[in-house]
Amino acid sequence: MDPLLKLLKENANLKPAQLADMLNISEEEVHAKIKAYEEDETILGCHTVLNEEKVDDDTVRAVIEVRITPERGGGFNRLAQRIAKYKEVHSCYLMSGSYDLLVIMEGKSLREIASFVSEKLATMQGILSTATHFILKPYKEHGLLTHREEDSERLSVSP
Numbered sequence: 835m836d837p838l839l840k841l842l843k844e845n846a847n848l849k850p851a852q853l854a855d856m857l858n859i860s861e862e863e864v865h866a867k868i869k870a871y872e873e874d875e876t877i878l879g880c881h882t883v884l885n886e887e888k889v890d891d892d893t894v895r896a897v898i899e900v901r902i903t904p905e906r907g908g909g910f911n912r913l914a915q916r917i918a919k920y921k922e923v924h925s926c927y928l929m930s931g932s933y934d935l936l937v938i939m940e941g942k943s944l945r946e947i948a949s950f951v952s953e954k955l956a957t958m959q960g961i962l963s964t965a966t967h968f969i970l971k972p973y974k975e976h977g978l979l980t981h982r983e984e985d986s987e988r989l990s991v992s993p
Contacts, residue, residue, distance in 0.1 A: 839871065841856060846880040881976060893940050894940070894969075895924070895938065895969040896966050897937070897969060898938075898955070899935075899936060900917070901934055903962060922941055923937055924940050933965070
């Protein structure tokens, strides 16, 4: 992987001047490489990871296991891409194991997610079954811990 991409993946907040210093290249070269990566869709976007407990956001997130029947000539791709186009779907992954797709979605309420699953997702031709799991509390997002230990002292061990 290009060292520039590796640095940006670890911390997208790094400024071009910082990246240039870290890579021993010019700032103009950093700008040109980033622009080229955006144009060829190597870089699709950047995220900010928020601590949900400090933000007034009542978004409900769910992980949905989806079993599907692969289509002749298209495999899992057509149905997966159709599912991924919904605005409620945050991420969609082809998986190995007991289910085929892992769908991560966001909504305003449990009911909204349940309605999406029962009315839109489960009724699609080719969907065999779904299993919905609601995310209660994140501990780590995109490699970042979302909670700090309040008491980092270890418990004493008595003989």
